[in-house]
Structure formats: C-alpha cells, structure tokens
Amino acid sequence: MKRLSLLIAALAVPLLASAEAPNSLLNVSYDVSRGFYQSYNPVFVQHYEAQTGQKVTINQSHGGSGKQARAVVEGLEADVVTMNSGLDIDIIATQAKGKVAADWRSAFPQGAAPSWSTTLFIVRKGNPKGINDWPDLTRKGVSVVIPNPKTSGNGRYSYLAAWLYGLSQPNGSEATAKAFVGKLFNNVPILDGGGRGATTSFAQRAVGDVLLTFESEVNLILQEFGEDKFEVVVPSVSIRAANPVVVVEDVTAKRGTAELAKAYLGYLYSDAGQDLYVKSHLRPSVPSAWERHKGKFADLKTLDAEKALGATWLEIFEAHFKDGGHFDQLAINQ
Numbered sequence: 001m002k003r004l005s006l007l008i009a010a011l012a013v014p015l016l017a018s019a020e021a022p023n024s025l026l027n028v029s030y031d032v033s034r035g036f037y038q039s040y041n042p043v044f045v046q047h048y049e050a051q052t053g054q055k056v057t058i059n060q061s062h063g064g065s066g067k068q069a070r071a072v073v074e075g076l077e078a079d080v081v082t083m084n085s086g087l088d089i090d091i092i093a094t095q096a097k098g099k100v101a102a103d104w105r106s107a108f109p110q111g112a113a114p115s116w117s118t119t120l121f122i123v124r125k126g127n128p129k130g131i132n133d134w135p136d137l138t139r140k141g142v143s144v145v146i147p148n149p150k151t152s153g154n155g156r157y158s159y160l161a162a163w164l165y166g167l168s169q170p171n172g173s174e175a176t177a178k179a180f181v182g183k184l185f186n187n188v189p190i191l192d193g194g195g196r197g198a199t200t201s202f203a204q205r206a207v208g209d210v211l212l213t214f215e216s217e218v219n220l221i222l223q224e225f226g227e228d229k230f231e232v233v234v235p236s237v238s239i240r241a242a243n244p245v246v247v248v249e250d251v252t253a254k255r256g257t258a259e260l261a262k263a264y265l266g267y268l269y270s271d272a273g274q275d276l277y278v279k280s281h282l283r284p285s286v287p288s289a290w291e292r293h294k295g296k297f298a299d300l301k302t303l304d305a306e307k308a309l310g311a312t313w314l315e316i317f318e319a320h321f322k323d324g325g326h327f328d329q330l331a332i333n334q
Contacts, residue, residue, distance in 0.1 A: 022257045024057040025264055028078035030065040030088075030153055031194030032217045033243075036280040037082075043276065044267050048260075056260060064194035065153035072099065072248065079252050079261045082245045084117070084214070085153040087313035089246050094314065098250045105244070110285040113242035114268040115277040117214040118302050119161045121233035122202075122221055129209045133235050134165040137210065138183035145208035146188055147198040149320075149327055153241075154195035156321060158212040159185075160305050161239035163320075167308070168237065182330045203230070214241060215298060219281035232298075240302040243282065 029037060041058040049055050061068065061076070069088035072078050073096040083089055086105070093100040105111045123131050129142050137144050147155035159181065166172060166180030192198040195213055202211040203225050210233070211221075218232055245265045252258040267273050274289035283297055284290050309316060320326045 022255055022260060023054060024059060025079040025257055025261055026059045026061060026077065027080050027082055027264075028061045028068050028072055028076060029082040030068060030084045031062055031147075031196045032154065032199075032214060032220075033082065033084070034060070034062050034196075035220060036216075036277065036282060039280060040268070040273065040276050043272055044264055047267060047272070048263060058264070062196075064147065064151040064155075064197075066151045066156075067193065072096065077251045077255075078248050079255065079257050080245065080247055080265055082243070082265075083153060084241055084243050085156060085313065086111075086113075086242060086244050087156070087317055088153060089244055090312075090314050091317070092246075092248075099248050100246050101249065104246045107247065108245065108265060109269055111242065111244070112246060113244040114265075114273065114285050115243045115282040116285055117216050117241045117243065117282055118238045118298070118300070119158050119212055119235075119241065120215050120218045120238065120298060121210050121212060121235060122218045122230050123210045123233055125229050125231055127231060127233065131210050131233055134162060134180075134184075134237075137162070137187060137212075138180065139187075142187050142210065143189055143208040144184060144187045145198050145202045145211040146185075146191070147195050147213070148191035148193055150191075152192075152194045152198075154198070154214055154217075155191070157214075157239050157241045157305075159320070159327065160316070161212075161235075161237075161303075163326075164239060164303050164305070164308050165235075165237060178326060178330075181326075185330050215283075216281040234298045234300050237301045237303065240304050242285075 037060055045056055065083050065085060065088045069091050072081060072092050081089060089100060089104060093102055093104060121131060146158045149155040149159040162181045162184050163177045166177035190201060192201055195217055198211060199217060199221060201207040203221055221230060247261045252261045269286055274284040274286050277284050278293045284293060305316060306312060
C-alpha cells in the first residue's frame with residue numbers, strides 16, 4: 001500500500017515545465033465518458049498550473065470505443081487514450097506498432113485502470129414489463145436497447161455479461177450461453193454505435209422497454225431525464241468493466257507532451273481524481289478510495305471476463321466480435 005501511495009504521488013506531480021513546453025493534449029475516449037472529463041479536466045488544469053506555473057488545454061474526442069481505437073490505429077494523433085476496456089488499448093498496441101507498449105498495464109497503478117464500472121438495467125417508471133434479471137430480457141414482447149458490440153465497449157460488456165450469465169447456469173456450456181444471448185439479441189430492435197446513442201434511443205426516442213448500459217450512464221439518465229420517468233434494476237450478476245488509460249508514445253514523443261500526458265493520467269489516481277470518479281458514478285480503483293465510497297454503489301456480484309472465460313481480451317475479441325465470430329453468428333432480428 002505504501003508503494004502504491006508513493007507511485008501515485010510520483011505520477012501526480014509533474015516535472016517543472018518551461019514556458020516553451022507543449023501546452024495541450026488530445027484525450028481520445030469512449031462515448032459516455034464526456035461528463036467525467038468535463039469535470040476532471042478543469043481540476044487537473046488548475047492543479048497543473050499551481051504545480052508548474054503553466055496553463056494547459058485538454059481537448060476531447062468521444063465516440064464508440066471500438067471506433068475510437070480504430071481512429072487511433074489509423075492515425076488520429078491522441079496524446080492519451082482513455083477507454084472502457086483493455087481490448088481497445090490492446091488493439092492499438094498490436095495493430096499500430098510504436099504507439100502503445102505491450103506491457104502498458106504496468107505503466108500506472110491498478111493495471112492502468114483508475115476506475116471501473118458494471119452493467120445495470122434501466123427501465124421505464126413502474127417497470128411495466130416486470131424486468132428483474134437476465135432471463136426477463138429474453139421474454140417475448142420485451143424490447144431491449146444495447147449499443148452495438150462491434151463498435152462499442154459498452155455493448156461488448158452487455159453482450160459478455162449476458163454470455164457469462166448463460167454460462168453460469170446449471171449445465172451451462174458455450175452452446176447454452178450462445179443460445180441465451182441469441183434469444184436476448186432477437187429482442188434488440190436497433191444497435192446504436194455507442195452508449196450515448198443507445199441512451200438517446202431509449203430515453204429521448206422512447207425505443208425499448210429496458211436499456212443495458214454502464215452504472216455511471218444509468219445514474220446520468222436519472223439525473224438528466226428524471227427519476228419520475230425511469231428506475232434502475234440491479235441484476236443478480238454482472239461484469240466488471242475496467243476503464244484503462246494509456247499514453248500514446250509516438251505522438252507524445254513527437255509533440256513533446258510525454259510528461260504532461262503522464263501527469264494528466266497520473267492525477268486520476270489522486271484523492272481529487274478518485275473523488276471525481278465517484279461524483280460521476282464511476283467506481284474508484286484505488287483501494288483506499290473504494291473503501292471510502294463503496295456504500296454509494298449497487299451491491300452485486302461482478303465477474304471479470306478474462307478470468308471467467310480463461311482468455312485474454314484479444315482472444316475474446318477473436319472468438320466473439322471479429323467478423324464471423326459468435327456475435328455475427330447470432331440470429332439477430334434486425
């Protein structure tokens with residue numbers, strides 16, 4: 001614990017910057033992280049100026065995480081990437097040499113994931129369809145809204161949470177899991193490209209009876225649209241969704257922003273950064289912060305996809321989300 005505290009302190013305090021040092025970063029992030037970074041960026045900018053005397057600007061790019069990862073691979077010059085799945089960063093590391101080190105998880109504490117979330121259900125007020133757990137999503141007449149697992153980390157987690165539920169049932173197997181997920185996706189009328197698009201479909205366009213999305217997004221929907229319109233359903237089991245971060249090495253080397261990028265991501269592990277995650281309904285990863293705040297989050301069993309499936313994220317991608325994988329093989333009624 002002492003070593004973790006020292007490392008966090010070292011990451012959070014940048015080197016003194018000269019007046020000529022680079023003063024901007026581009027953070028390429030996933031779709032529903034907008035609210036958090038709108039809160040975090042001004043706090044970091046103020047902290048960094050107090051530490052160094054340098055004013056900096058943080059620019060944001062948001063979209064479905066899979067789409068964002070592809071954009072970085074194809075040349076979008078991100079200084080930092082902040083995602084909702086290690087898969088997206090692994091894809092950058094393997095498909096665009098020199099951008100991200102293969103051992104990127106060791107660059108920051110907690111496997112380079114300063115926060116995490118899980119998948120919950122949100123239904124219309126009064127829960128008219130009586131949706132309480134995963135099997136209810138497969139019933140005839142229930143319409144389910146989920147982001148596209150091919151383009152959205154949010155959607156991938158929902159898909160995998162359903163798969164793991166099917167796998168965990170008595171006599172569960174790959175065949176029973178695939179059948180369960182197939183029945184669920186037969187009830188999905190549209191596949192939006194990202195989590196925010198799915199929220200818009202469900203909350204503003206009144207599509208579907210239930211939305212599957214991150215716990216953080218569920219709470220934002222309640223705040224934005226009103227608790228008189230929606231309510232939360234906590235399933236019996238869900239999935240652990242880590243939110244990893246990484247410095248893009250070739251871009252920061254070229255732009256001279258490496259120290260600023262490390263300071264920006266390192267400050268996420270500070271008390272201020274961890275408390276801001278909680279305010280955005282994201283679960284803090286630093287153990288001391290989690291102990292302070294865990295009572296504010298839904299109490300449910302969460303599974304780690306890599307451990308539960310005995311596979312790496314890249315192997316999970318190959319099996320489930322690559323063209324021709326399990327997801328493409330589902331009989332989806334689109």
